[in-house]
Amino acid sequence: MPYRYKNALSQLGYKDGNYKVYDVFTGKTIPVLTHDAYFTVSINPSGVVMWLLSPIVHSGQAHERENLSLLHNHIE
Numbered sequence: 001m002p003y004r005y006k007n008a009l010s011q012l013g014y015k016d017g018n019y020k021v022y023d024v025f026t027g028k029t030i031p032v033l034t035h036d037a038y039f040t041v042s043i044n045p046s047g048v049v050m051w052l053l054s055p056i057v058h059s060g061q062a063h064e065r066e067n068l069s070l071l072h073n074h075i076e
Contacts, residue, residue: 002042009035009053017055024050032056 009019014035021030025048033039033053041049 002044004040004042006038006040008038009033014053019053020056022052022054024052
């Protein structure tokens with residue numbers, strides 16, 4: 001039975017802002033995920049979910065662009 005993992009980027013130490021999320025294994029994209037929005041992913045008992053996060057920088061902001069990776073692995 002898959003494990004349902006629920007969290008928010010803010011609880012994982014990500015800075016305030018919006019992020020574009022790319023699921024490395026499924027190829028799906030979440031266009032916008034805010035740092036304080038809760039998300040849920042299903043993880044198979046021997047599986048892995050890997051997301052590549054990119055901060056969304058709007059013109060006029062002085063943020064340096066960087067890619068952040070987020071890896072969740074559940075082992076029972």
